[in-house]
Amino acid sequence: MFDWEDLRHFSAFISAGSLSAAAKRLGVDHATVARRISSLEASLQLKLVDRRPRAYALTEQGLRVGEFAEQMLASSFALEHFASADQHTVEGEVVIAAPPALLGSMVARRLGALYQRYPHLQLKLVGSKSRASLARREADVAIALARPTEPTLVASLLGHLEYTLYASAAYLRQREPQVYIGYDDSQAKSPQQLWLLKHATGRPFALQSNDLRIQAQAAAGGVGIACLPAFMAEEYGLKPVNENSSMSIEIWLAVHEDVRNTPRIKAVTDFLIEQVKPLLRL
Structure with missing residues (x-):
């Protein structure tokens, strides 16, 4: 009989796509995830992954076991949900x-x-x-x-969350050319970034980050113009560049x-x- 924890770690590996991502999700180190997968293979007497120099790749048997794991996880969650349905206290x-x-x-x-x-x-x-x-x-x-x-x-x-262009008051007093702050490649297809690119019209990005708070902080520091929601711009004392131009998500x-x-x-x-x-x- 296999250990349920082994199966849970294997399912997290499939879902996350890598040992390190699964380990982060589970709050353990990647060696623990690897050990749990090995233990599950030994219990089932199946080869679930191909161990390559830089990554694990699922075998056909691993894919099939992953399907069973997904079904079992769904059933266990349903049981938890059923058990908690009749609770009457908020705790x-x-x-x-x-x-x-x-x-x-x-x-x-x-x-x-x-x-x-x-x-x-x-x-x-x-x-x-x-x-x-x-x-x-x-x-x-x-x-x-x-x-x-x-x-x-x-x-x-x-x-709907409204976004528009913001910059510090000091930056807006500067002369052209103006530069922009936007997302990095990980968020290149986001609606905010695509809208910002239209307004930048080929002008340079002085700074790129996948963290919106960093973008707001950089704008407050006078780096350039950022596409931000109003509540965040207000936190950092930023001013709208053009109040008549906005987008929403x-x-x-x-x-x-x-x-x-x-x-x-x-x-x-x-x-x-x-x-x-x-x-x-x-």
């Missing part, structure tokens, strides 16, 4: 995932009021630029920049359908709707 852990900038500026600073209402809640905030899977229980509640497509999720549109709240009425989950989702929705344009 326990809730994992909230969102892009780091939104998680800090729109969520974290407002959580004091939630803890005052429900002192036995335990929150874990996961700032991730890629969407966390609620189906795999990487998070309980997610705020996303696009509508989630997983069929087991319930998603609601919170509103959708902000969605998602939760797994099996847990949406669990008291602790519902308390958090209701609070996020109450606190975040007024910050957005409907």
Whole structure:
């Protein structure tokens, strides 16, 4: 009989795509993930991965076992959801995932009021630029920049987040030419970056970062013009370059359908709707 923890580590490896990414997701080192995969192979007497110099590659047997692992994980989560459905107290852990900038500026600073209402809640905030899977229980509640497509999720549109061009007052007093601050290649296809490129019209990027907060800090330091949401620009005292030119992206709240009425989950989702929705344009 195989060890369930071995299977869980193997499933995380498949989902994350590498030993290091799986280790980060599980909160262990990559050697532990490798050891768990080896243990699962020994228990099942199957070769699940090809060990190459720089990476592990799934074998055909590994792909098939991964399918079974996904089914078993889904069943275990469903059991957990079923067991918690009849709870009546608001207590326990809730994992909230969102892009780091939104998680800090729109969520974290407002959580004091939630803890005052429900002192036995335990929150874990996961700032991730890629969407966390609620189906795999990487998070309980997610705020996303696009509508989630997983069929087991319930998603609601919170509103639209407005972006426009901002710079420091001192920078705006400077003469041309103006330069820009934008995302790096990892976010090259984001709506914000594509909109910014149209406005830059070939002018140089003085700084690129995949972290929106770094872009805002650089703009506040006089580096150049950045495409930012209004709430972040206000934090850093930035001024709009052109108030008549803006773009918006959708902000969605998602939760797994099996847990949406669990008291602790519902308390958090209701609070996020109450606190975040007024910050957005409907």
